[in-house]
Amino acid sequence: MDPIIRVxxxxxxxxRYISRARVTSLRDINFTIKKGERIxxxxxxxxxxxxxxxxxxxxxxxxxxxxxxxxxxxRWNPLKVKQSIGYLPSELNFYLNTPCKESLIHxxxxxxxxxxxxxxxxxxxxxxxxLAKWWDLPPKLMxxxxxxxxxLSLAIIGxxxxxxxxxxxxxxxxxxxxxxxxxxQDYVKNKAKTVIMSTHNIQDALVMSDRLILMDRGRIxxxxxxxxxxxxxxxxxxIILAQDAPSEKEIVKVIGEEDFELSGRKILVRSENAxxxxxxxxxRLQENKILVFSFRPFVEQRRTKTETEESS
Amino acid sequence: MxxxxxHKPQKKNFFSRLFMQITERNxxxxxxxxxxxxxxxxxRIILTLKFFIALSFVLLPAIxxxxxxxxxxxxxxxxxxxxxFRSFSAAGFVNIGQFLLQMIGIMLTLDSxxxxxxxxxKRYFALPVRKTNLYIAHAITAFLGTILTGLLGxxxxxxxxxxxxxxxxTFLLIVKSFFLISAGAFLAISITTLFVIxxxxxxxxxxxxxxxxxxxxxxxPFLVNFVTQFAFGLPEAYQWTFMYQLAVATDFxxxxxxxxxxxxxxxxxxxxxxxxxxxxxxxxxxxLIIFAxxxx
Numbered sequence: 001m002d003p004i005i006r007v008x009x010x011x012x013x014x015x016r017y018i019s020r021a022r023v024t025s026l027r028d029i030n031f032t033i034k035k036g037e038r039i040x041x042x043x044x045x046x047x048x049x050x051x052x053x054x055x056x057x058x059x060x061x062x063x064x065x066x067x068x069x070x071x072x073x074x075r076w077n078p079l080k081v082k083q084s085i086g087y088l089p090s091e092l093n094f095y096l097n098t099p100c101k102e103s104l105i106h107x108x109x110x111x112x113x114x115x116x117x118x119x120x121x122x123x124x125x126x127x128x129x130x131l132a133k134w135w136d137l138p139p140k141l142m143x144x145x146x147x148x149x150x151x152l153s154l155a156i157i158g159x160x161x162x163x164x165x166x167x168x169x170x171x172x173x174x175x176x177x178x179x180x181x182x183x184x185q186d187y188v189k190n191k192a193k194t195v196i197m198s199t200h201n202i203q204d205a206l207v208m209s210d211r212l213i214l215m216d217r218g219r220i221x222x223x224x225x226x227x228x229x230x231x232x233x234x235x236x237x238x239i240i241l242a243q244d245a246p247s248e249k250e251i252v253k254v255i256g257e258e259d260f261e262l263s264g265r266k267i268l269v270r271s272e273n274a275x276x277x278x279x280x281x282x283x284r285l286q287e288n289k290i291l292v293f294s295f296r297p298f299v300e301q302r303r304t305k306t307e308t309e310e311s312s
Numbered sequence: 313m314x315x316x317x318x319h320k321p322q323k324k325n326f327f328s329r330l331f332m333q334i335t336e337r338n339x340x341x342x343x344x345x346x347x348x349x350x351x352x353x354x355x356r357i358i359l360t361l362k363f364f365i366a367l368s369f370v371l372l373p374a375i376x377x378x379x380x381x382x383x384x385x386x387x388x389x390x391x392x393x394x395x396x397f398r399s400f401s402a403a404g405f406v407n408i409g410q411f412l413l414q415m416i417g418i419m420l421t422l423d424s425x426x427x428x429x430x431x432x433x434k435r436y437f438a439l440p441v442r443k444t445n446l447y448i449a450h451a452i453t454a455f456l457g458t459i460l461t462g463l464l465g466x467x468x469x470x471x472x473x474x475x476x477x478x479x480x481x482t483f484l485l486i487v488k489s490f491f492l493i494s495a496g497a498f499l500a501i502s503i504t505t506l507f508v509i510x511x512x513x514x515x516x517x518x519x520x521x522x523x524x525x526x527x528x529x530x531x532x533p534f535l536v537n538f539v540t541q542f543a544f545g546l547p548e549a550y551q552w553t554f555m556y557q558l559a560v561a562t563d564f565x566x567x568x569x570x571x572x573x574x575x576x577x578x579x580x581x582x583x584x585x586x587x588x589x590x591x592x593x594x595x596x597x598x599x600l601i602i603f604a605x606x607x608x
Contacts, residue, residue, distance in 0.1 A: 059437050079337070079440045087438035094435060098356055106352045110345065110439045154435075 002071075003032035004162065004194050005056065010065035012051050012218075025051040026062070027218040033194060035161075040209035040226065041198040044282045044295045047215040049198035050090065053166050056196065057087050069162065083112065086160035088151050090167040096140035100131060100150055103139075104157055111158030118157075125153040129183060145176025152183060163188070165197035169204055181207050200286075202230075202279045216296045230275050237278035238298035239267040242291035254288045255281050268298055342445055349441070349449035350456070357423065357457050413462050413493045414500035414529065418522055420457040421504045424450040425603075426518035443604040451505065451596065458497045466490050499588050500525055502595040509599045513606050 012026040026048045033039055041049040054060040056067055058074045058081055067074040069081045094103050101122055108118030126132045129149040131142075139147050148168065155163060168184070169177040185208070188195050199205055205212055205226060212229045214222040222233050245251065245265045252262065258277050261268040269278040282292050436446050466489055474480040507521035 057438055059434070079442065082438065082440040085438075089434070089438070093438070095356055098352075102352070102355070106348065107435075107439065109348050110436070110441050112440065 002034075004035045004070055005033040005196075006066075006068040007031050007052075007056065008066045008068070010052070010055060010062045010067060012048075012055060012060060013063045025218050026055070029065070029218075029220055031213065031220065031223060033196065035194055036192045037211055038188065038195045038209040039197070039211050039213060040205040041196065041213050041215055042200065042202070042205050043215035043221075044200055044292045045286055046217070046292075047200075047295070048218040049200075049215055050166055051218075052215070053087075053164050053196065053198055057085060057164060058082060084161045086155035086158070086163045088155040088163070088165045088168055092139075092147065093151060094139060094154060097138050099136045099138055100126065101135040104153060107154050108157045111160075113158055121157055125157060128187075129153045130179070143176070145179065148176060148180055149183065152180065156187060159191070160193075162194045162196070165195065165208075167199055168197060168208075169199075169201075177204075184208060200279065200283065202276050206230075214296070216294055221296045231272070234275040234297045235270065235272065236298040237269045237274045238294070238296055239269070239278055239282060239285075239292060240294040241265040241267070241285070242293045245290060251285075251290070254284055254290060256284070265293070270298075337442075342442065345441055346445045346449045346452070349436070349446065350452050353424070353450065353453045354456055357420070357453060410493050410496040413458060413465070413497040416461050417454065417458045417497035417501040418504045418525060420454040421501050421508060422518060422522070424454045425505055425508045425512070426521075444600065447600050447603045451501075451599075454501050454505070455498065458501065459494060462490055462493050462497065466493070495588055499592050500529060502592040502599075503528060506595040506599045506602075509602050509606075513602055 007029055010026055010029040011024070014023045014025055029048075029052060041052060043049055051060060055062050056069070056074065058078045061075060070084055072080045074081050104122040104125060105115070105118045108121050109115060113121060122135075123132075126135050129152060131146060131150060131153075134142065134146070139150055142150065152168070155165070165184070169180050181204075184195070187193070195209070197204075197208055199208075210226055212222070212224065212226040213220055214229065214234070222229050224233060241251070243265070248262055248264075251267070255267070258281055259269065259271055260277070260281065261270070267278075267281060269281065271277055278295065282295055285292055433446070433450075437443075466486055470480055470486060504522060504525045507524045508518045511518050511521040
């Protein structure tokens with residue numbers, strides 16, 4: 001089967017023209033996605049997941065490389081590409097004061113539906129996401145879970161073939177998460193949609209995807225079926241903290257009871273559940289504002305001289 | 313031929329992209345898209361309180377104006393304003409109305425293109441909506457909001473004037489007042505839009521973008537006027553300021569005249585309108601190009 005998405009040698013550097021401080025967010029990213037695949041871009045904050053998503057969506061122009069959606073170049077055919085993609089961003093993408101139905105109809109019309117079609121689709125989607133009773137109320141009156149479900153309906157109105165979820169359940173409670181999971185799974189499986197989601201929570205990745213792309217500092221570290229990645233390729237995980245990391249004592253205090261080895265700024269997790277444990281460690285570190293420099297599978301003698309210099 | 317071969321990457325320059333944009337879709341589709349965004353955004357503006365606050369700003373000068381007549385209140389305004397106020401003419405309202413409608417125009421521009429709007433505008437970037445249409449729709453929304461506020465302001469002003477004094481503006485004067493008030497506001501909108509878009513482009517807060525507009529319209533004319541008249545005794549220099557050009561254009565159209573008309577030549581009047589028109593047009597085109605070409 002021909003791939004529906006092709007990402008070829010994509011790099012993205014921010015601050016090339018204005019600022020002296022350049023930030024390389026993506027480095028030579030290559031992968032393809034087939035129709036109906038459910039991909040998870042996984043990695044800590046700053047790994048480049050959102051930048052990659054935005055580049056696929058055409059919201060950011062890659063500094064180098066090309067991205068193709070259904071063989072259309074994202075840069076040169078943005079309208080054709082966007083016609084096929086529904087995007088759920090991590091931040092709110094709707095006006096909080098405008099009634100739900102109004103916004104949904106508006107999005108539907110801009111996706112090319114006629115007013116009548118948009119109305120029908122709106123009613124159906126509001127029913128699907130369980131917000132039919134809220135049709136005339138503005139999202140500012142809703143809980144974060146409800147807002148996220150509403151956001152989801154805005155992403156899927158017009159029935160796009162590809163759906164991008166940028167941290168779809170990042171800010172909602174467990175109950176809300178379960179509802180969103182259920183909705184996404186029902187919708188995606190019934191219609192054989194291609195899904196790319198980004199997250200830094202391994203549980204979300206396990207539930208919502210069947211292929212995992214592990215990213216770190218703008219590079220793809222591991223790419224494969226999610227169960228294989230977790231059980232075979234990520235048995236040892238290495239977390240390197242940024243230079244201003246606190247003392248080992250403080251780090252241990254933040255991480256708590258998890259099974260890990262700590263030496264200086266380097267944390268090593270060796271376990272059958274290494275990915276799960278290390279993800280939980282990274283999340284805890286980031287919650288405590290401890291910057292993670294690198295998060296990747298650990299292979300002895302793997303690091304090159306340049307990388308060692310870079311990390312120090 | 314395989315589909316992938318059809319869509320091979322091509323390096324396209326600005327003009328070929330422009331040509332592709334023009335010919336890619338049915339023009340009716342572009343109009344439908346633009347009008348849908350205008351409909352939604354305008355409804356949103358009306359739904360928010362800002363619009364009514366803006367309206368109250370237009371009502372305010374009407375009340376001040378009537379107070380000034382009733383109690384001989386000395387309002388300190390721009391050069392022509394003081395005389396106009398005292399002379400019980402509609403010209404005073406035009407000057408004041410122009411200033412306030414400019415403020416409203418700036419506010420609506422920030423609402424349409426400002427930092428918060430720029431963030432919320434990202435919703436459109438993920439949709440198959442052309443950036444050009446997005447820009448045009450938001451500009452139309454700002455203009456439409458200003459026009460509506462101006463019309464309501466003039467009508468309410470006239471109503472208060474009539475109830476209080478028994479004097480009413482003629483229909484022609486109402487139309488002229490509206491036209492002149494709007495001209496200044498459109499100029500302010502166009503210039504503010506350009507600065508807001510430049511600020512967004514460089515990642516600055518859009519609120520600082522009103523500073524250049526305030527300088528161009530108010531601070532520079534004031535300084536030029538003050539320095540040339542009092543320090544150097546050269547009263548002509550202020551003729552190069554925007555506010556003066558607006559006053560010339562206003563004075564040319566409005567009845568009763570506030571005096572400036574008599575000392576002006578036709579060429580000066582024509583130039584004033586040309587300055588307003590050309591600068592508005594150029595700034596709008598520049599803003600559109602930066603907006604369409606910038607990465608979001």
